[in-house]
Amino acid sequence: MNTTNSLFDLSDKRALVTGSSQGIGYTLAQGLAEAGAEIVINGRDQSKLESAQKSLTDRGAVVHMLPFDATDHAGVKQAVNDFEAEVGQIDVLVNNAGMQHRTPLQDFEAEDFERLMRTNVSSVFNVGQAVAKYMIARKAGKIINIASVQTALARPGIAPYTASKGAVANLTKGMATDWAQFGLQVNAIAPGYFDTPLNAALVSDPEFSSWLEKRTPTGRWGQLPELIGACVFLSSAASSFVNGQTLYVDGGITACI
16 A cells, blocks of 8 residues: 655656746756756756756756757657667656736737747647657656646737647646546646746736735735646656646635635
């Protein structure tokens, strides 16, 4: 029988986290390492990746770097194939790579829309498909896609972002529907408003922060370490019968009006 501690133990797992040189991705990589996992960090900026690797290694983590552009389907496939052949299997995938672009919808440029959708949606398909091929063959694997509070809620100026994160939640359901039969669990985490580099402009805006604190039942911005528990749960044996779900970690903002 599994003990409570063993249910959450990741000491025999290796986790790839995309977009993990900073922000949410870095924090999740750190949290998975603290739960025992070997970590594979990813991004496009080599210097940022090297800095993140050093920081995580200094904390005691076993860390590999796997630089690739998550929007490049062929490049992702080659990188994952090479890693599986030369280093070893990927047991957990966290699809975290993403971007924001704030512009009123009537002024949103078509190329900016396409870039946002490639970064936030196509990347989930690209990396998910490349990694799932090996997970399916092994009849086991965990995929966690990073959605958003905007999966459920819209706000002025970010309509395409809202569309992209709605797509992530539905792609998560589709992945689970297709791949659960092969022993995979595919779920999403939807962060609320967290103090991250992506939200720096909002965090520094007193008017917005005041509005957010009043709008959120918890009454504050989320702090990045508060996402770790959800990620460890969905990466571990504790979630063996959880599939196709989006877990909101948002201080209650989607629960009220």
